[in-house]
Amino acid sequence: xxxHTLATRKSLVPNKPRRPFFLRxxxxxxxxxxxxxxxxxxxxxxxxxxxxxxxxxxxxxxxxMFTIVSKFPE
Amino acid sequence: MTASHDTFSDKMADAAIRATPEPLAARxxxxxxxxxxxxxxxxxxxxxxxxxxxxxxxxxxxxxxxxRANRPNAVVQxxxxxxxxxxxxxxxxxxxxQTTAHFxxxxxxxxxxxxxxxxxxxxRKFRGHAFWTTLILIPMMLSPAVVGNFWRFLxxxxxxxxxxxxxxxxxxxxxxxxxxxxxxxxxxxIIIVDTWMWTPYVMLICLAGLRSxxxxxxxxxxxxxxxxxxxxxxxxxxxxxxxIMLAVLFRGIxxxxxxxxxxxxxxxxxxxxxxxxxxxxxxxAFEAWATGRSSAxxxxxxxxxxxxxxxxxKALNKVKQR
Numbered sequence: 001x002x003x004h005t006l007a008t009r010k011s012l013v014p015n016k017p018r019r020p021f022f023l024r025x026x027x028x029x030x031x032x033x034x035x036x037x038x039x040x041x042x043x044x045x046x047x048x049x050x051x052x053x054x055x056x057x058x059x060x061x062x063x064x065m066f067t068i069v070s071k072f073p074e
Numbered sequence: 075m076t077a078s079h080d081t082f083s084d085k086m087a088d089a090a091i092r093a094t095p096e097p098l099a100a101r102x103x104x105x106x107x108x109x110x111x112x113x114x115x116x117x118x119x120x121x122x123x124x125x126x127x128x129x130x131x132x133x134x135x136x137x138x139x140x141x142r143a144n145r146p147n148a149v150v151q152x153x154x155x156x157x158x159x160x161x162x163x164x165x166x167x168x169x170x171x172q173t174t175a176h177f178x179x180x181x182x183x184x185x186x187x188x189x190x191x192x193x194x195x196x197x198r199k200f201r202g203h204a205f206w207t208t209l210i211l212i213p214m215m216l217s218p219a220v221v222g223n224f225w226r227f228l229x230x231x232x233x234x235x236x237x238x239x240x241x242x243x244x245x246x247x248x249x250x251x252x253x254x255x256x257x258x259x260x261x262x263x264i265i266i267v268d269t270w271m272w273t274p275y276v277m278l279i280c281l282a283g284l285r286s287x288x289x290x291x292x293x294x295x296x297x298x299x300x301x302x303x304x305x306x307x308x309x310x311x312x313x314x315x316x317x318i319m320l321a322v323l324f325r326g327i328x329x330x331x332x333x334x335x336x337x338x339x340x341x342x343x344x345x346x347x348x349x350x351x352x353x354x355x356x357x358x359a360f361e362a363w364a365t366g367r368s369s370a371x372x373x374x375x376x377x378x379x380x381x382x383x384x385x386x387x388k389a390l391n392k393v394k395q396r
Contacts, residue, residue, distance in 0.1 A: 033388065036381040043378055044175035052171070053162045056374050063381040070384075 025072040032069055035062030130376075137370035144363040157370035167371065169346065170354040176261060177268075177350055178329045182322055184269045189276025190318060194310075196277070197284045207281075214274040222338025225267045229253040229339075257347045260340050264348055267335060272328075276321040283317025284310065316393050323386045330379050351375055 021027060039059030042051040105113070137157055141150045161167055196207055213221070228236040237251040253263040287309065295305045333352040336342065342349035342357070349357075355375070359368035 029388070033385050036385055040378060040382055043374075044171050046172045049163070049165060049168060052168045056158065056162055056377065059377050059381050063377055063384065066381070066384050 023072065025069055025074055028069040028072070029066065032062050032066035035059075036066060038062070133369045133372055136366050137373050139366045141366045141369075142363045143359075143365040153366065157367045158374070160367060161371050161374060166346070167351075167354055170349050170351050173261070173347070173349055174330065174351045177265060177332065177348075178326060180265045181268045181272070181329050182325055184265065185273045185276045185325055186318060186322055188269065189273045189321065190280045190314075192273065192277040193280035193284055196281060210277060211274045213271045214278075216271070218271070218334040219338060221267065221271050222335050225263075225270075226254070226339060229263055231255075254340055255344055257344050260344055260348050264336055264339055267339065268329070268332070271335075272325060276325060279317050279321040279324075280314060283314035286317075287313045316390060319386070319390050319393060323383065323390070326386075327379055327383060330375065 039055050039062055042055035139150045140153050228234045231237050231249050231252050237248045240251050241248045253259050291309055331352055336350055340348045342353040355368055355371050358364050
């Protein structure tokens with residue numbers, strides 16, 4: 001295969017710009033789910049009051065994030 | 075008969091056309107399909123906004139104020155995040171959250187296990203299975219107020235049937251079986267009643283899941299000489315899983331807001347051992363009359379349930395796609 005053919009083949013494949021991490025649905029949705037799960041555990045755990053105190057903000061951040069990122073295209 | 079009926083209909087239609095003012099008729103005739111569709115669903119949307127959405131936003135607003143429902147004419151002041159700070163630093167409310175978690179966890183575990191087992195047995199289609207299905211479904215059809223009251227009688231140490239049965243099996247005197255008065259037994263008394271009442275609901279959903287599995291899959295497994303144990307774990311459980319998850323979601327959300335049964339059986343006592351979040355919320359809202367603070371509490375619970383439901387629906391979709 002000559003260099004010329006390779007160059008032609010490369011040009012046929014559209015050079016799609018990759019979205020930045022914070023705009024990708026998959027990883028951001030996983031992050032949101034992790035935050036919700038963490039917040040939920042913090043809210044109902046019986047070990048430390050400080051975890052309970054910060055549980056709501058963690059849950060809220062996760063839930064809002066999930067609501068927003070689940071609208072991103074696949 | 076049909077002809078006369080048609081004539082009558084035509085007459086009625088003519089009368090309606092004549093009675094409709096011309097400008098209105100022209101306006102309706104000029105509407106697009108989309109506009110007519112909106113016209114039809116508008117009453118439902120208005121009702122939904124009035125009953126669900128408005129109270130939610132009103133509660134969010136109240137959660138930032140010091141409003142008290144027993145003093146409607148007092149000046150309402152904005153307290154910022156003060157209510158949330160109090161709720162999230164209160165050890166009593168933290169304890170009520172743990173009670174709720176304990177209650178939700180055990181009711182879901184028991185209801186799912188027993189419900190699925192019952193559904194699996196009922197699905198065998200033995201003689202009289204329809205009769206047993208109806209019999210099992212009865213507790214679910216009763217009002218929680220009725221169930222709460224008659225279980226209070228059943229739990230009575232002196233005259234209750236439950237105490238008598240336990241005493242008969244274990245030999246412990248009936249006077250020592252204080253299901254609702256003992257701090258260790260009272261949470262379990264509520265779990266038993268909720269499990270008794272709502273297991274049929276889980277069974278019904280699981281039964282729908284089991285009945286949706288086509289027979290040819292089992293026949294193919296038989297041809298491949300799969301054991302019944304292998305068929306259960308490789309066909310029955312994975313194919314019924316979305317239904318089981320749905321039942322868990324419904325029961326989980328419902329049990330987080332459980333109020334009636336706990337209020338009737340123990341009222342949150344003895345002490346505060348059965349004070350679940352909804353009982354603590356009711357005390358804050360209607361005994362302490364701290365409406366602003368209780369609104370903040372309600373919002374915390376709402377966000378917790380909403381977040382969990384989001385995760386759960388995502389997991390459910392994944393299971394369905396498999």
